[in-house]
Amino acid sequence: MKSLYKSAEGKRAVLGLYDEQLSRIGYPFEDVYVDTAFGRTHVVVTGDPEAVPLLSFHGGNSTTAHNLITSPFLLRGDFRVFAVDTIGHPGKSDEACLPPSGYAYGEWAAQVIDALGFARMRCIGGSFGAGILAKLMCAAPGKVERAVLFVPSGIKNAPVWHSMSMMGPMVMYLLTRREEWFVKTLLPMAGAPDVIDAETLATAKATIDHAKVKAGMPTDVDPERMAACTAPTLVMAGDADRLFPAARVLPQAEAIIPNVTCRLMRGRAHMGALTAEQEREIVGFLKG
Template sequence: MDSLPVPVRVLISAPAAIRRVVTRDGIYRSASGERTLKRLYEDLLAELEASFNRRWVDTRFGETHVLVTGPAEAPPLVVFHGGNVVNPISLEWFLPLSDEFRIYAPDTIGHPGFSAQTRLSPRDESYGVWVADLLDELELDRVPMIGPSYGGGIVLRTAAYAPERIERAALVVPSGLGTGSLRRMLLEIVFPMVVYRLRPTRVRLERAVQPMFSEPAAELDGALLDVVGTVFEEVELERSFPKTVIADELSKFDAPTLLAVAADDVFFPPDVVVPRARAAVPNLDPVILLEGESHFPSPDARAALRDHLRTFLTVDR
């Protein structure tokens, strides 16, 4: 699972004071909820077949926790995770690339994890500034980046703010290039999510997340579903996606860019995302369609995607 982008877009136009209230009080509804989610983070991290260094990096928005893995002498690769979920969920998708890359995977600031709870605006340059600070502190200059879902929007915000810091960009079922039908998101995800919140059961949780997954929700890893349920119950969710990028913002961005979209993505459908990407991203190639897949592709689709990513990231090496 790469991310849990919250589809409550009905609140996007709410006054800033309402949407940003969590910048004052933190993103968790309770101290016990925060502890539970961090314990689940550690459980998922322990399941990954890799050893990690953990770094805490200062940025102007607060401290950022970074997972680092892969050979110390290997070229760097920065991987951003999806919104409103913990870093190890997304990192599992791309972890096999650590045999060729030194992977740096930051916990997105203002989202569940160990970074500061300062919530940045996804509508301005804040995420680009945060990434530039992060790269400076990690002593990384120009690096390839992978961004699934909300993380794709972060990569695009960086491309708009500091295009010279991106060597190659891989956007995987990304935000930042438009969204799907609000009606469909409300009917298929928001309403079932509200029902689950009112009376949590595993069956209701499975029903709420099923439209996002290619596999049957009942067959998903129990720890993963525990994270999703805890987020629904205990986190003040980020309700806005990164804003849709336009061509003028990327006029100085020339890095090769891969786009992967899922055919049945409820959040970022190909018929919306691909045309906007072609219009806005100068050096877009390849574009990969994951046939028969939802926002969270199946393990087989993720393996095929990694093959594409490996080729894309190493073509000039």
């Protein structure tokens, strides 16, 4: 199996940042490894052991450590968080890459739930992670108790040309290694430079510098398969998101998800922190 990292030194750099970020989440955690037919999967378990179990999927070409350090609202006592490293992405799961089309990611996620010892779980995912959750809702609808998908792939993705403006700055960054070009690469997703926080910049740079980036997002799910999932579902999309714009995502979510609540995030691009109000809604929805 080919490594997803460009070098052994690069892998050490990515995992060094991972461990450093995880050490700063401010809550005790444990590392759990589970076996699936797709490969060994790493899960960070944290939060109140007596609280509601919550399975969390991170964004693409990112890590669970970044997800946890930028989502502290999930760790404040409402949930026992099971934050999974997506297989084939930077992190501590196996490096076998799954196809973005089809339902392999959903089947993998269902096997993770089984291996953790649950019949079903409440789930949250953003961006690529929301696409994995959408695939799970189709592949094994009974495994999902409640679901939150924000800035989600897999519902109605924008055409690939919407993100082509990232390519020029990316080429310039790879040629010069100047950070200003890297920031310009992220601007189409962020909307403004001040949206790109230090943790996200460090994680994204580590991935670009040291890993083989996977550009393909989870493809749109089949409406007929999604119709089988009756779990209460919250879908949140931004009207300034070039990858998964609200104007495409929310009408499709209303049409294909049986038990859905849709929220428009005004002024929101793909990247950025959730507002306090949005965080409260997510927590309340997941707790039911």
